[in-house]
Amino acid sequence: MERDFSELERLERARKRVKKIKGFYSHLLVYVVINIMIVIINIQDLAPGESYFQYKNFFTLFFWGIGLAVHGLSVFLPDFILGKNWEERKIKEYMNNDKKHWK
Template sequence: MNQDISDLEYLDRVRKRVKKIKGFYSHLLVYIVINIMIVIINIQDLEPGESYFQFKNFFTLFFWGIGLLVHGLSVFLPDFIFSKNWEERKIKELMEKDRKQWD
């Protein structure tokens, strides 16, 4: 019975991880599609002889790209910021604090 619980917990963790990876790829796909559309619109709005390489044309690409990078790091390098099992340790810590308050 104990083995079944740990298997179920492991399966649940794997499913959550797959869901995070899928979320990142969805974010990446939307980022690419929307930014291609923005590039096309910006190119059509250029005056004759005007250069495309202006900050206003890269504003969304740059700042959304930073957000996408952070999202990717959180999905593929979760231990980069937080050590292994940080979330579980934090939950246990907070549960202990709550227990001590109620005792």
């Protein structure tokens, strides 16, 4: 069921989309900066002859990276998880439920 959106609705949807993308890039920037700082600290704390390539040095990078990847998927592939127009369908469902409840 296709719906024609008014200019204001399209503008609002575009603003929301841009806000989500901006949020992802902010998250990405914080991820990179913090992980660079962690790498520098870990390198400074190495004992002479100790290898940097230990699991403890990549723990934050790996698990935060998984979270960042999920965030990226939710921003750039929203239909991948919830399907196309999921948000609009849910809004209509809740509006219909409220309408039935208040009659």
